Amino acid sequence: MQWADKQARDRNASSFLSLHEAGREAIVAQAEAMGTKTMPGMFFYQTLKDARQFYYEHAASWPGVGFPHAPQPLGFPDYAEAPD
Amino acid sequence: MAYALSRQKWRVLVLEAGPRFDPSKDFKLHSDAWEKQGFPHKAGSEGRHAFAALQELDPELNDLYSWNSVDGRLNRTPHRRPYKYNHVLGLGGSTLAFTGESHRMHPESMQMRSRYGVAADWPMTYDALEPYYCEAERLVGVAGPSDPGARWRSEPYPLPAHPLGYASRRIADGASALGIKWGPNARAALSQPYDGRPHCNYCSNCNRGCPRTDKGSVDVTFLRKAEASGHCTIRTGITVTRIEAGADDRVTGVHVVNSAGENEFIATPKLIVSCGAVETPRLLLASANQHAPNGLANESGQVGLNFMETLAWTTSALHPENLGSFRGLPSDSISWDFNAPDAIEGVVGGCRFTTGMSEAALNGPIAYAQRIVGGWGRSHRVAMREAFGRILSVGAIGESLPNRGSYIDLDPSEVDTNGIALARIHSQLDDADIKRLSFMRTTARAILEEAGCNKVVEEYGSYDFFSSTHVFGTCRMGTDPETSVVDSFGKSFRWQNLHIMDASIFPSSGGGESPSLTIEALGLRAAAHMAT
Numbered sequence: 001m002q003w004a005d006k007q008a009r010d011r012n013a014s015s016f017l018s019l020h021e022a023g024r025e026a027i028v029a030q031a032e033a034m035g036t037k038t039m040p041g042m043f044f045y046q047t048l049k050d051a052r053q054f055y056y057e058h059a060a061s062w063p064g065v066g067f068p069h070a071p072q073p074l075g076f077p078d079y080a081e082a083p084d
Numbered sequence: 085m086a087y088a089l090s091r092q093k094w095r096v097l098v099l100e101a102g103p104r105f106d107p108s109k110d111f112k113l114h115s116d117a118w119e120k121q122g123f124p125h126k127a128g129s130e131g132r133h134a135f136a137a138l139q140e141l142d143p144e145l146n147d148l149y150s151w152n153s154v155d156g157r158l159n160r161t162p163h164r165r166p167y168k169y170n171h172v173l174g175l176g177g178s179t180l181a182f183t184g185e186s187h188r189m190h191p192e193s194m195q196m197r198s199r200y201g202v203a204a205d206w207p208m209t210y211d212a213l214e215p216y217y218c219e220a221e222r223l224v225g226v227a228g229p230s231d232p233g234a235r236w237r238s239e240p241y242p243l244p245a246h247p248l249g250y251a252s253r254r255i256a257d258g259a260s261a262l263g264i265k266w267g268p269n270a271r272a273a274l275s276q277p278y279d280g281r282p283h284c285n286y287c288s289n290c291n292r293g294c295p296r297t298d299k300g301s302v303d304v305t306f307l308r309k310a311e312a313s314g315h316c317t318i319r320t321g322i323t324v325t326r327i328e329a330g331a332d333d334r335v336t337g338v339h340v341v342n343s344a345g346e347n348e349f350i351a352t353p354k355l356i357v358s359c360g361a362v363e364t365p366r367l368l369l370a371s372a373n374q375h376a377p378n379g380l381a382n383e384s385g386q387v388g389l390n391f392m393e394t395l396a397w398t399t400s401a402l403h404p405e406n407l408g409s410f411r412g413l414p415s416d417s418i419s420w421d422f423n424a425p426d427a428i429e430g431v432v433g434g435c436r437f438t439t440g441m442s443e444a445a446l447n448g449p450i451a452y453a454q455r456i457v458g459g460w461g462r463s464h465r466v467a468m469r470e471a472f473g474r475i476l477s478v479g480a481i482g483e484s485l486p487n488r489g490s491y492i493d494l495d496p497s498e499v500d501t502n503g504i505a506l507a508r509i510h511s512q513l514d515d516a517d518i519k520r521l522s523f524m525r526t527t528a529r530a531i532l533e534e535a536g537c538n539k540v541v542e543e544y545g546s547y548d549f550f551s552s553t554h555v556f557g558t559c560r561m562g563t564d565p566e567t568s569v570v571d572s573f574g575k576s577f578r579w580q581n582l583h584i585m586d587a588s589i590f591p592s593s594g595g596g597e598s599p600s601l602t603i604e605a606l607g608l609r610a611a612a613h614m615a616t
């Protein structure tokens with residue numbers, strides 16, 4: 001986060017979190033581009049992995065991808081038909 | 085065997101190292117965390133084993149490396165890497181996590197030595213096993229097709245086959261465009277209510293444990309009936325650490341560590357060892373004594389040798405249409421066209437192909453996000469929406485033949501919590517394995533292309549990872565005590581009251597057949613023989 005805050009200060013903001021969405025995304029993209037051999041890059045890829053898991057393990061995220069419900073207790077008895 | 089012997093009013097004591105699972109409580113497919121947790125292991129249900137160094141990879145065989153769209157190549161080392169021997173310690177064993185494909189051996193795959201000069205012949209024919217296959221299928225409630233193919237049947241499957249899923253039908257179309265016959269698989273999953281169990285509701289998650297009990301794992305079929313007979317006692321959390329054997333070619337009992345961590349000695353007039361093809365040889369080798377200095381039942385020197393693994397390949401690709409491919413019965417359809425030992429040109433040993441989305445665990449949003457779609461932010465969410473439900477996977481399993489580099493021994497340095505040396509897995513792929521893998525890869529890709537897929541997104545195979553669900557061969561059965569460990573009924577040639585009954589007694593693996601039904605048929609046959 002220290003690294004991200006420093007990038008934000010270079011953009012005349014007080015901290016990473018105080019930036020608007022596009023500004024934050026630009027810094028995240030910068031960390032991604034640095035690759036896994038750098039600290040910011042390593043942090044980015046690990047956080048992304050954790051975030052994906054955390055996000056999609058919550059049922060609230062499922063409608064957004066078209067996953068209707070947990071496998072049980074309903075199952076998918078319509079499995080032989082085209083999906084809705 | 086516990087089922088068949090207790091039915092004959094034999095008093096049977098089952099000693100199980102792992103815990104008992106309660107399907108409705110322990111298999112949490114209804115919870116939000118269903119995907120994250122994989123198979124929901126409980127304390128004591130995960131075994132440990134060691135690996136010897138695996139072989140160097142050949143950069144020329146780039147096509148056979150495992151990869152996915154997000155991480156690229158998955159093994160970046162110059163060596164084949166151990167992933168795992170995938171198994172469960174628990175009442176019902178690895179069938180708790182199995183898919184439930186219920187296969188009979190191809191009759192020719194039981195005569196690999198006399199017909200093709202490799203592996204060893206089975207000491208019985210398919211015809212001798214056929215009645216026991218029928219009995220096992222009835223006990224499990226197998227749902228299968230009416231066409232028997234190369235495996236003649238004396239009666240139809242107890243239940244009709246499951247209709248193919250919407251996504252599987254695309255794969256079937258792709259196969260048939262190539263002239264490959266593709267049809268319903270024989271499945272230990274109920275297509276109708278049967279024997280007090282409900283029918284399958286196509287949740288696509290057999291490998292995470294079936295909470296409905298319609299999947300025919302050993303706990304809800306054979307062991308349930310064994311306990312109900314009133315003649316079978318089951319103790320869980322009991323690890324056998326050593327078999328005691330005397331001077332008179334008889335075993336006297338077993339040393340165990342119970343769930344309270346205490347040592348016990350349990351005497352028995354007859355012992356049947358069924359710890360699986362990695363743990364059975366370990367226990368026999370760890371039970372060496374002055375009468376059997378090379379390990380128990382190892383007069384032939386074959387205990388631990390002839391290890392055969394799961395030679396597997398899966399290709400997954402995106403289809404342009406939303407198929408809802410996270411739904412349905414795992415491995416609901418199959419092609420046996422290349423399963424006979426001479427069916428793949430230029431190599432001995434066959435293979436089979438199935439639908440594979442669920443076994444590849446590509447049936448939930450986390451897997452798509454981590455392995456297929458990648459990215460982040462809004463563009464990631466859009467890509468997820470576009471990809472989800474469109475993956476088709478073709479899985480293949482091929483013949484694994486014994487070779488000198490594949491065996492189980494005792495690890496010289498690593499021990500378990502009871503101080504017993506871990507089983508150490510040695511695995512080597514030879515040229516024929518690599519040819520089979522190449523054929524499996526090429527064919528899987530061709531089927532997906534014909535099915536209309538436009539982008540391959542993941543491939544995973546045995547070339548650069550050891551990952552086995554089916555293991556065999558380490559206490560081979562046969563007719564000759566010089567070259568095999570047990571006879572055709574699983575009885576040790578020397579030790580009069582010692583039997584082995586699990587996949588370790590298979591002389592050959594078959595061309596990708598799943599082994600459980602054959603283990604069950606062998607057990608029923610051996611129990612019938614014992615009772616006479």
Ligand SMILES: Cc1cc2nc3c(=O)[nH]c(=O)nc-3n(C[C@H](O)[C@H](O)[C@H](O)COP(=O)(O)OP(=O)(O)OC[C@H]3O[C@@H](n4cnc5c(N)ncnc54)[C@H](O)[C@@H]3O)c2cc1C
Nearest residue numbers: 101173177178182183184185324359360586587598599600
């Ligand atoms: C993910 C997965 C999918 C699979 N899919 C299929 C499929 O579709 N069809 C199929 O036929 N097969 C399938 N299999 C393989 C199948 O489950 C195994 O081949 C079969 O269960 C092997 O039976 P076994 O008796 O040899 O060993 P196991 O089932 O492994 O049973 C061995 C038992 O012995 C116990 N044990 C071990 N050591 C000790 C000890 N020292 N003391 C006391 N108890 C001990 C273990 O806890 C275990 O319960 C699959 C396996 C997995 C993991």
Ligand code: SF4
Nearest residue numbers: 284285287288290294
């Ligand atoms: S697909 Fe059927 S057999 Fe498999 S876990 Fe779901 S309900 Fe059980």
